[in-house]
Amino acid sequence: MLDVRNLGFSRGKNILFEALNFSLTSSSAMRVTGSNGSGKTTLLRLLSGLSRPDQGMVCWRGESVTKNHSEFVKSVNFVGHDDGLKKQLTAAENLRFTLPLLGVSPSAKDVDLALDAAGLESVKNRPVMHLSAGQKRRVALSRLDFMSHRALWILDEPFTSLDVAAISSLAEKLNKHIESGGLVIFTTHQSFDMIPQAVSLVLD
Amino acid sequence: MHSAFLSLLRKELLLAFRQKTDVVTVLFFFLIVSSLFPLAVGPELSTLKIIGPGVIWVGALLCSLLALHRVFESDFNDGSLEHLVLSGEPLTILVIAKVLAHWLVTGLPVVIVAPLIGLQFGLSQASLVLLLGTLFLGTPVLSLIGSIGAALTLGVRGGAALTSILILPFYVPILIFGAGAVVADLQGLTIEGHLSVLLAMLCVSIALAPLAIASAIKIALE
Numbered sequence: 001m002l003d004v005r006n007l008g009f010s011r012g013k014n015i016l017f018e019a020l021n022f023s024l025t026s027s028s029a030m031r032v033t034g035s036n037g038s039g040k041t042t043l044l045r046l047l048s049g050l051s052r053p054d055q056g057m058v059c060w061r062g063e064s065v066t067k068n069h070s071e072f073v074k075s076v077n078f079v080g081h082d083d084g085l086k087k088q089l090t091a092a093e094n095l096r097f098t099l100p101l102l103g104v105s106p107s108a109k110d111v112d113l114a115l116d117a118a119g120l121e122s123v124k125n126r127p128v129m130h131l132s133a134g135q136k137r138r139v140a141l142s143r144l145d146f147m148s149h150r151a152l153w154i155l156d157e158p159f160t161s162l163d164v165a166a167i168s169s170l171a172e173k174l175n176k177h178i179e180s181g182g183l184v185i186f187t188t189h190q191s192f193d194m195i196p197q198a199v200s201l202v203l204d
Numbered sequence: 205m206h207s208a209f210l211s212l213l214r215k216e217l218l219l220a221f222r223q224k225t226d227v228v229t230v231l232f233f234f235l236i237v238s239s240l241f242p243l244a245v246g247p248e249l250s251t252l253k254i255i256g257p258g259v260i261w262v263g264a265l266l267c268s269l270l271a272l273h274r275v276f277e278s279d280f281n282d283g284s285l286e287h288l289v290l291s292g293e294p295l296t297i298l299v300i301a302k303v304l305a306h307w308l309v310t311g312l313p314v315v316i317v318a319p320l321i322g323l324q325f326g327l328s329q330a331s332l333v334l335l336l337g338t339l340f341l342g343t344p345v346l347s348l349i350g351s352i353g354a355a356l357t358l359g360v361r362g363g364a365a366l367t368s369i370l371i372l373p374f375y376v377p378i379l380i381f382g383a384g385a386v387v388a389d390l391q392g393l394t395i396e397g398h399l400s401v402l403l404a405m406l407c408v409s410i411a412l413a414p415l416a417i418a419s420a421i422k423i424a425l426e
Contacts, residue, residue, distance in 0.1 A: 048290060051426045074292035082283025086215070088222040097215035098284075100207045101291040101298070127222075 001026050001061055001183055002047070002152065008055030009042055016042055017203060020056070026151070029174065029184040029195050034203030040187040041081060041156055043203065047185060048078045048154050060152070074103070077147040079155045083140035087129035091115055091139045094128060104146045118142040119166070133161040144173050153177060155186040171195055208293040209301045216305030227309050230271050234314050238263040238321045249326045256325030257335055257386035263321070264314050264339055265375055268346040271310040272354045272371070273364040275302060280358045280424065289425060295418040300410075303351050303417070311343035327386075334395070335386050341402040342382040348413035349374050355420035378405060 007020040016039035024030055032040050045051040047058055049065040049072055058065045065072045085094050095111045106114075115124040118138045123131055128139065141158060153174070159167050171194035174184050178197050186198075220227055241259045245251055279285040279302075288298050318339050319332040327335065353371035357363035385398035 050286060050289065070292070070294065073290045076290060078286065078290045080283045080286050082281070082286070084283040084287045086219055086278075086282070086284070088219055089215070093215075093218065097211050097218070098287065100211035101287065101293055103208075103292055105207055105211075 002185075003059040003062075004047070004056070005059065006056035007043075007046065007053050007058065009039065009046060009051075009053050011042075018055075022201065024183055024185075024199075026181045026183055027178055027197070029178050029186075029198040030201055031195070031198040032185065032187045032201045032203065033189070038203040040203060044078075044080075044154050044156050044185065044187060048076055049073065050078075075151045077102070077144070077150040077153045079140060079143070079153075079158060081156045083136055085128045085136060085139060088127055090127055091120055091124045091131070091135075094139060095143065099143065099146055102143075102147065103149075106146055110146075114142045114145045115139070117145070118169075134163060134166065137161050138166055141170060141173075144170075144177075148177060148180065148182070151182050153182060153184045153186075155184070157188065158186055159188055159190060159192075168194065208291065209297055212288075212298055212301040213305050216302060217308065220305065220309040226271075226274065227313065230267050230310050231313050231317060233270055234263050234267045234317065235321065237266060239324065242324055252325045253327060253390065254387070256322060256327050257331070257390075258383040259325070260318050260321055260335060261339070261342075261379055261383040264311075264318065264343060265346060265379055267314050268311065268343065268350055269368055269371065269375075271306070272350045272367055275306050275351050275354045276358055276421065277354070277363070285358075285421060286425060289422060295421065296414040299351075299414045299417045299421070303347050303414070306351070307344050307347040311347050315339045315343055331386055331390060334389055338382040338385050338399070338402060341399070341406055342378050345378050345402075345405050345409045346375060348409040349378075352413055352416045352420060355417045355424065358421070358424035378402070381405075 002024045004020055004022050008018045009016045032043060034040050042051065046053050049058070049069045052066055060072050060075065084098070089097070092111055092115060095114070096108065099106055112124065115121070118141070120135060120138055123135060128136060131139070137160065147153070158170060162170065174195055178184055238260050241255065242252055245255065276285060279288070289295060291298070315336060319336055322332045322335050350371050353367040356370065357366045360366060381398045381401045385395045388398060389395050
């Protein structure tokens with residue numbers, strides 16, 4: 001489904017990666033690791049079509065992702081390093097107003113249920129600025145509950161600032177998506193094996 | 205597409221409501237800047253009448269400039285802009301929602317308050333109505349063109365100052381025809397030409413500015 005062919009990207013004289021090739025089918029996952037500044041985030045941005053590669057191409061179902069980007073993004077769920085939450089809005093408002101942009105219009109009840117499931121029952125109606133880093137992350141990740149129709153999940157450091165319980169519940173969500181035919185690509189610093197299907201890609 | 209547009213618009217308006225001080229600041233800036241001129245020029249009514257429309261228009265223009273950096277900056281910093289680009293909805297439509305929300309909270313209040321300021325300058329009722337009309341046609345153009353500059357300078361250090369330098373020359377025609385219509389009317393000249401040009405500028409910028417803004421955003425995110 002996702003083919004990366006001869007991908008190269010450099011920032012000035014600093015070559016982040018060259019001649020990168022891999023191919024992922026449905027029901028699979030990839031874990032991207034590497035030291036700080038090794039280009040993990042850059043790779044994810046290339047895969048999502050936000051940036052253009054210097055060389056090579058990224059293909060989704062046989063078509064270049066940059067060429068037909070507006071169609072491609074309908075299959076992508078990108079959770080970046082910045083969570084895109086508005087700090088003046090409550091957790092529930094953030095979800096209610098942003099999910100319609102992603103093509104789903106959940107009822108207020110569905111949003112509440114998703115936030116309760118993420119362990120945010122007591123804080124869901126507080127402005128996000130009063131939430132802790134981990135709670136904000138949980139809010140951002142509870143969007144995943146509504147994103148099963150988008151096959152390709154690209155997650156940048158999804159496990160950062162989560163506690164043990166939240167990590168295992170996220171791993172469960174990812175595994176469920178993989179089992180139902182999805183494709184998950186994520187970066188992480190931690191070494192763990194909670195996602196058994198994940199192949200590793202090490203950038204250096 | 206419909207629901208995406210509306211929910212983005214509602215989100216922006218709710219955000220503005222939660223940050224009321226930002227909106228109020230812009231409005232006060234407008235009131236103060238346009239009140240400075242009668243104090244400086246003196247109470248000669250015939251002079252005030254002539255400079256009034258121009259002063260109010262310059263005030264509205266500066267307000268628009270003052271608020272511009274807020275259109276995309278916070279979205280750029282917190283990652284919301286990436287979400288917009290990757291949402292799968294046409295970016296131009298979402299951009300229109302953002303600019304419309306921006307105009308509703310910064311442009312429209314200025315338009316509504318302007319006649320009050322006009323009274324300070326001794327403008328007649330007919331002139332006040334005309335002033336309101338030209339501002340109503342012109343301020344959306346200011347927001348649309350200004351947003352192109354705001355999007356182009358995303359992520360640039362000193363972006364707000366750069367936006368002003370970049371955008372002010374493009375504001376000049378709107379200023380000339382907007383303020384000019386009211387002055388021409390005072391002098392008993394016909395104003396249809398002025399209004400037609402303003403309306404044409406509004407139509408062209410509604411059609412083309414969102415495309416330019418969308419491309420600028422994509423470039424900024426690369």
